[in-house]
Amino acid sequence: MRRLVxxxxxxxxxxxxxxxxxxxxxxxxxxxxxxxxVGKERSVQRNMGIQQAKGKYLLFLxxxxxxxxxxxxxxxxxxxxxxxxxxxxxxxxxxxxxxxRHWERQFYTGTLIDVVRFVRKExxxxxxxxxxxxxxxxxxxxxxxxxxxxxxxxxxxxDVNMWQFFKKKAYYAKSxxxxxxxxxxxxxxxxxxxxxxxxxxxxxxxxxFHPYVFGxxxxxxxRGVIFLWNLxxx
Numbered sequence: 423m424r425r426l427v428x429x430x431x432x433x434x435x436x437x438x439x440x441x442x443x444x445x446x447x448x449x450x451x452x453x454x455x456x457x458x459x460v461g462k463e464r465s466v467q468r469n470m471g472i473q474q475a476k477g478k479y480l481l482f483l484x485x486x487x488x489x490x491x492x493x494x495x496x497x498x499x500x501x502x503x504x505x506x507x508x509x510x511x512x513x514x515x516x517x518x519x520x521x522x523r524h525w526e527r528q529f530y531t532g533t534l535i536d537v538v539r540f541v542r543k544e545x546x547x548x549x550x551x552x553x554x555x556x557x558x559x560x561x562x563x564x565x566x567x568x569x570x571x572x573x574x575x576x577x578x579x580x581d582v583n584m585w586q587f588f589k590k591k592a593y594y595a596k597s598x599x600x601x602x603x604x605x606x607x608x609x610x611x612x613x614x615x616x617x618x619x620x621x622x623x624x625x626x627x628x629x630x631f632h633p634y635v636f637g638x639x640x641x642x643x644x645r646g647v648i649f650l651w652n653l654x655x656x
Contacts, residue, residue, distance in 0.1 A: 506538030555594025
């Protein structure tokens with residue numbers, strides 16, 4: 423017997439027709455669409471979605487994410503053997519900066535820097551509404567192992583340029599110190615893990631022989647500057 427999947431999408435007034443159409447075209451037929459367009463922060467909207475959802479399983483998407491036709495079917499298959507499913511992400515925004523970020527993203531899939539997006543409704547924890555950015559990692563730590571990675575993927579149409587990207591990271595960095603107090607010693611804030619281990623573990627170092635590695639080094643450097651700047655202001 424199939425189980426209802428509730429797809430939770432926080433939104434702030436943007437056109438989500440492409441996102442919805444992809445969900446409706448899914449090969450998995452039993453889907454409830456929960457779009458939350460009230461509330462200021464994404465974490466608050468997600469919590470509202472969790473409370474409203476009627477499905478046995480929950481899929482968390484953002485308003486700029488378009489899923490592959492078989493993604494939900496793949497997640498339902500995997501969740502029988504785990505407590506959460508990571509999704510493969512394809513960043514499809516035009517431009518060199520986006521291509522570098524897409525190449526970088528492959529190193530994070532299924533790691534502590536990633537976040538599961540498919541879970542069971544029963545026992546699903548709420549997101550911390552006081553954290554903006556790190557709320558994903560905080561919520562991720564509440565989902566017990568084991569966790570698996572889906573074979574299928576979603577496209578992330580995050581239409582932001584380099585300046586907008588770092589501006590968003592600066593906003594998220596304001597919550598990092600609160601996250602550190604709650605999760606002291608967490609690897610997501612460990613310099614060695616974020617800047618070296620996650621790129622080299624499990625044979626991933628073989629993928630580093632690529633011109634985009636220099637762009638990733640620049641992105642990592644700028645994130646470090648942003649973090650230190652916010653630390654200095656405290």
